Amino acid sequence: LIRRSIAADITEKLMSRVAVLAGCLILAAGPAFAQSKAAIQKLDDAWAAAFNKGGAKAVAAMYTPDAYVLPQGAPMVHGAQAIEALWHDEMQHIGDVKCTALNVKSLGPRAAREVGTCTFKTKATPPENGALKYAVVWEKSGRTWKLLQDIWNFDK
Amino acid sequence: MLRAAVLSASFVLAAAAPAFAQSKAVLQKDADAWAAAYNKGDAKAVAALYTADADVLPDHGDLAHGRAAIEAMVKKMVESGTYQNDLKVTVQGVRSLGPNTASEIGTYSITPKNQPSQPEVGKFASVVRKVGSKWLLQTDIWNTNK
Numbered sequence: 095l096i097r098r099s100i101a102a103d104i105t106e107k108l109m110s111r112v113a114v115l116a117g118c119l120i121l122a123a124g125p126a127f128a129q130s131k132a133a134i135q136k137l138d139d140a141w142a143a144a145f146n147k148g149g150a151k152a153v154a155a156m157y158t159p160d161a162y163v164l165p166q167g168a169p170m171v172h173g174a175q176a177i178e179a180l181w182h183d184e185m186q187h188i189g190d191v192k193c194t195a196l197n198v199k200s201l202g203p204r205a206a207r208e209v210g211t212c213t214f215k216t217k218a219t220p221p222e223n224g225a226l227k228y229a230v231v232w233e234k235s236g237r238t239w240k241l242l243q244d245i246w247n248f249d250k
Numbered sequence: 251m252l253r254a255a256v257l258s259a260s261f262v263l264a265a266a267a268p269a270f271a272q273s274k275a276v277l278q279k280d281a282d283a284w285a286a287a288y289n290k291g292d293a294k295a296v297a298a299l300y301t302a303d304a305d306v307l308p309d310h311g312d313l314a315h316g317r318a319a320i321e322a323m324v325k326k327m328v329e330s331g332t333y334q335n336d337l338k339v340t341v342q343g344v345r346s347l348g349p350n351t352a353s354e355i356g357t358y359s360i361t362p363k364n365q366p367s368q369p370e371v372g373k374f375a376s377v378v379r380k381v382g383s384k385w386l387l388q389t390d391i392w393n394t395n396k
Contacts, residue, residue, distance in 0.1 A: 164375055
């Protein structure tokens with residue numbers, strides 16, 4: 095355990111050094127910092143585009159393998175298959191989803207927290223407009239950012 | 251010799267303590283404190299479990315930012331008198347996101363006064379941050395299963 099925590103400490107130091115270096119590179123390269131609101135908004139847009147196209151597999155691929163989704167009105171689901179099934183089901187009921195990042199907080203070099211809102215239209219006739227608020231945690235997985243936990247609810 | 255071993259062992263344990271702090275047991279204690287304060291109607295004590303810049307996204311309510319807004323939100327929940335004072339929160343999963351940050355998910359149950367035979371069951375997701383020696387809630391959101 096001690097060895098592991100020392101190793102973790104060294105990794106952490108290395109990681110933060112890498113992060114500083116990466117930060118410099120990114121500053122030099124332009125405004126592409128992964129934990130910025132703009133970068134997270136791009137991920138939100140990709141999520142919504144996949145959802146609106148009916149691509150449950152593509153939506154599920156944006157989650158870590160051990161992610162949790164806590165849907166309003168149903169028990170939590172865990173893991174890629176269950177998450178794909180959940181979104182496949184949701185796609186039958188709603189569409190035209192648009193999500194907006196309101197507040198993004200860096201949680202260190204490999205995680206970020208996002209709070210935002212989404213609007214959508216139900217697939218009922220006539221369609222109804224809906225809105226929700228959400229909080230998610232993004233985790234860096236290799237070079238890409240993936241959702242580790244995802245939960246939403248309604249204001250009213 | 252023995253004393254030295256015990257001393258160094260306890261020193262090492264003390265030094266290693268932050269690694270344990272993200273464990274489910276520690277966060278379960280904090281969740282119990284949240285429920286106990288809420289069940290007593292102590293909004294100030296609930297708000298004290300959050301970081302100064304915390305965001306709370308209550309089910310059927312507006313986003314609250316910061317301790318004063320969180321205290322007002324909890325006060326409103328308590329004063330609505332919708333529920334019995336039997337909130338129970340269970341931490342189910344904890345994930346370390348670094349030395350001072352973790353995310354957690356879990357479930358809760360609480361009994362509506364007008365439907366005592368049907369407790370409301372729901373779930374929450376939070377981000378916790380270590381501030382001094384305490385783990386405080388930095389983001390908190392919940393919803394119902396029905």
